Amino acid sequence: MTTELEGLAERLREFARVREWEQFHTPKNLAMALAGEVGELVAEFQWLTAEESRHPDAEALARMRTELGDVTLYLVRLADVLGVDLVEAARDKLDHNDRRYDADRYRGSARKAPPTA
Amino acid sequence: MTTELEGLAERLREFARVREWEQFHTPKNLAMALAGEVGELVAEFQWLTAEESRHPDAEALARMRTELGDVTLYLVRLADVLGVDLVEAARDKLDHNDRRYDADRYRGSARKAPPTA
Amino acid sequence: MTTELEGLAERLREFARVREWEQFHTPKNLAMALAGEVGELVAEFQWLTAEESRHPDAEALARMRTELGDVTLYLVRLADVLGVDLVEAARDKLDHNDRRYDADRYRGSARKAPPTA
Amino acid sequence: MTTELEGLAERLREFARVREWEQFHTPKNLAMALAGEVGELVAEFQWLTAEESRHPDAEALARMRTELGDVTLYLVRLADVLGVDLVEAARDKLDHNDRRYDADRYRGSARKAPPTA
Numbered sequence: 001m002t003t004e005l006e007g008l009a010e011r012l013r014e015f016a017r018v019r020e021w022e023q024f025h026t027p028k029n030l031a032m033a034l035a036g037e038v039g040e041l042v043a044e045f046q047w048l049t050a051e052e053s054r055h056p057d058a059e060a061l062a063r064m065r066t067e068l069g070d071v072t073l074y075l076v077r078l079a080d081v082l083g084v085d086l087v088e089a090a091r092d093k094l095d096h097n098d099r100r101y102d103a104d105r106y107r108g109s110a111r112k113a114p115p116t117a
Numbered sequence: 118m119t120t121e122l123e124g125l126a127e128r129l130r131e132f133a134r135v136r137e138w139e140q141f142h143t144p145k146n147l148a149m150a151l152a153g154e155v156g157e158l159v160a161e162f163q164w165l166t167a168e169e170s171r172h173p174d175a176e177a178l179a180r181m182r183t184e185l186g187d188v189t190l191y192l193v194r195l196a197d198v199l200g201v202d203l204v205e206a207a208r209d210k211l212d213h214n215d216r217r218y219d220a221d222r223y224r225g226s227a228r229k230a231p232p233t234a
Numbered sequence: 235m236t237t238e239l240e241g242l243a244e245r246l247r248e249f250a251r252v253r254e255w256e257q258f259h260t261p262k263n264l265a266m267a268l269a270g271e272v273g274e275l276v277a278e279f280q281w282l283t284a285e286e287s288r289h290p291d292a293e294a295l296a297r298m299r300t301e302l303g304d305v306t307l308y309l310v311r312l313a314d315v316l317g318v319d320l321v322e323a324a325r326d327k328l329d330h331n332d333r334r335y336d337a338d339r340y341r342g343s344a345r346k347a348p349p350t351a
Numbered sequence: 352m353t354t355e356l357e358g359l360a361e362r363l364r365e366f367a368r369v370r371e372w373e374q375f376h377t378p379k380n381l382a383m384a385l386a387g388e389v390g391e392l393v394a395e396f397q398w399l400t401a402e403e404s405r406h407p408d409a410e411a412l413a414r415m416r417t418e419l420g421d422v423t424l425y426l427v428r429l430a431d432v433l434g435v436d437l438v439e440a441a442r443d444k445l446d447h448n449d450r451r452y453d454a455d456r457y458r459g460s461a462r463k464a465p466p467t468a
Contacts, residue, residue, distance in 0.1 A: 004204045005122070011211055019218065020225040024398050027181075028162045028170035032262075032397035034188075035269050038155045039390010042276075045145045046383035047375050049284065053145035054198075064144075065201045069210035071151075071192060072203045079185055081171075082178065087121045089186035090193070094128055097190075101136065108137040141281050149280035149379075152386050156273010159393075163266035164258050167400065238438045239356070245445055253452065254459040261415075262396045262404035268422075272389045279379045287379035288432075295433065298378075302430055303440035305385075309426065310441070313419055315405075316412065321355045323420035324427070328362055331424075335370065342371040 005087065009080040012073065030078040037074055041067040122204065126197040129190065144199050151191040158184040239321065243314040246307065264312040271308055275301040356438065360431040363424065378433050385425040392418040 016022050044064050045053050056064060079086045133139050161181050162170050173181060196203045250256050278298050279287050290298060313320045367373050395415050396404050407415060430437045 036394035043387035153277035160270035
């Protein structure tokens with residue numbers, strides 16, 4: 001994990017420890033909490049056009065940023081209790097996608113394959 | 118953003134550029150893709166007991182790690198197209214939570230308030 | 235519940251009973267399974283434009299229909315184990331929305347309020 | 352669709368029409384709204400134990416019922432704009448699951464296969 005993500009993970013560990021919330025922070029519960037926060041993030045975009053979503057006003061962007069913060073916190077906490085390094089896991093998946101989605105074959109097409117997935 | 122998250126964001130930018138997929142990577146679409154990946158992550162935990170989720174077998178853990186990688190990629194890409202620094206957003210939210218959830222008042226209780234949220 | 239939704243709920247009860255899966259069908263687990271299926275449904279729409287989503291090709295529509303079926307099954311099963319009548323719950327919420335979103339005030343605007351929510 | 356679900360779909364059509372919200376109710380947007388509501392539903396269960404989720408107190412159950420109502424409204428509306436009959440789609444999927452998950456082979460096991468999925 002990066003120094004800064006590791007720093008977040010440590011703060012979250014301490015946050016849970018002093019409140020005696022480790023008992024609630026099972027991977028199962030944290031995955032649900034992550035899903036709940038992603039639901040709130042998606043809700044920020046649901047009625048925006050594609051173009052509007054590229055240029056949110058300051059108020060909407062502030063709410064999106066808050067939700068992105070929440071999602072990051074639960075993601076880092078979940079990875080931490082599972083002992084997974086998020087950056088390594090993401091790099092491995094991106095290496096895989098680089099091989100899977102040949103640039104020439106998939107250029108400009110969302111039909112043949114989901115971009116980056 | 119941390120050097121390592123910034124590195125991921127740059128790789129994702131290049132990944133989208135060479136495939137001409139920037140047109141698909143609106144914040145709206147990326148938020149949906151993130152929700153889809155979080156759905157796959159949640160599905161890994163849905164039939165596990167709390168205790169089983171703390172000690173997944175090697176095969177389940179490998180699948181969870183892959184899904185965590187996918188979630189991280191879309192989260193980093195979404196934050197990047199919105200111009201949001203994920204680590205700063207997470208720190209700001211954690212500062213807020215530190216003030217909101219007084220350790221003495223919320224100790225050991227998931228009833229009074231959702232842990233960390 | 236309507237006769238037809240009640241019929242689905244009964245089939246799902248029997249489906250779980252003969253497989254001895256009631257033990258896994260806690261409301262918590264079923265809510266997670268529902269979230270997982272909704273993630274798959276969202277993924278069907280993530281790279282489509284607004285217009286494309288209104289006119290999916292036959293193959294995409296068939297996949298969407300399958301996912302809608304999955305979502306319905308888990309929703310009916312979850313409501314059944316909680317003892318909630320889905321149609322009554324939906325009607326009550328729609329009555330509430332009718333009062334909350336005055337037609338003249340909210341006409342044509344997704345800014346002031348989320349449509350139907 | 353059942354008479355009662357059809358009745359809901361008709362009310363939702365009228366609800367959108369008088370507010371001129373059909374423009375926002377693309378299948379893509381409605382799928383996002385559904386995901387947002389399911390996120391709120393999941394959040395009701397995230398810190399509950401399996402056992403607690405089976406016996407929510409009256410206040411929690413009322414919130415769950417409200418969220419189930421919201422999910423049902425968006426699910427019915429999404430199916431309606433896509434022209435999909437939810438009950439038929441669910442029955443077809445359940446027929447498929449009946450064949451796929453042999454009762455003797457899958458009895459009592461969440462390991463071999465996800466129950467009902």
